[in-house]
Amino acid sequence: MIRHFQYKKVCAGRDYLQEHYKDEFSLSKVAEHSCMSQYHFSRVFTSVFGESPNAFVARLRIEKAKQLLVTEGSSISEICTEVGYSSIGSFSSLFSEKVGMSPSQYRRQLSSLANEPHRFPMQSIPLCFAQNLFGFKANEPKK
Template sequence: MTTTPANLHDLARLRRVRDRIDREYAEPLDVEALARGVQMSAGHLSRQFRAAYGESPYAYLMTRRIERAMALLRRGDLSVTDVCFTVGCQSLGTFTTRFTELVGMSPGVYKRRESQATAGMPSCVARQVTRPIRNREVSAGEPDLD
């Protein structure tokens, strides 16, 4: 892809969208609202975001929500339902499904297993160690055994 002033302008707008998702992950966000915020159509934003970051804006948002949910579940003082709504999810079923896809276990199992796993660990290290791994990251890191 050739870099042009128009591409650079789009990249700057995409960074603003990504930053907004990072800041406002717990708020009700949808692609249309994100696109309006940077004067793009929803379709154009989705295509450009996927091209730049490798996933849709919705997938990026859900990953941020799941990362935050993991931290809240490790604390152990909130129920799975409370965590679901605290991170901005509107459906416990969707939250549980996406959490299980990204983390490899249900939120309830994660809470039971991980509540003490990061005790005494600096939060910056705990965040790196417990970061969910997306499917494409797992496949990219697997050695070719053929």
């Protein structure tokens, strides 16, 4: 069982990673920030959050990239750098692995569904909320 102080420590590390996700990943830095050994930090972090610190950073980067692909007009390579990757090849293959399509396909697909540029289409959130909160009609043709 994870104790309160350990939870607080890994939360501090998680906050640190969130702030520095664009930087080169360093387990030693984040462990030091949390006042834990690398091994212990990694083990407790994974046990509490269900993913390793490295996987957490990768997920943050991909989520940020997904957002930028829709809301910004920047090129894929600019977005790759923006979220902390130096190699577009690694970025694209990780993106494809996690999202199920390449960054450019993702951008194309969401842009084709949205009515306005740089906005998320209603199809990107659960339909019940899109309908009830925002009045979206599933079968309505794109305006």
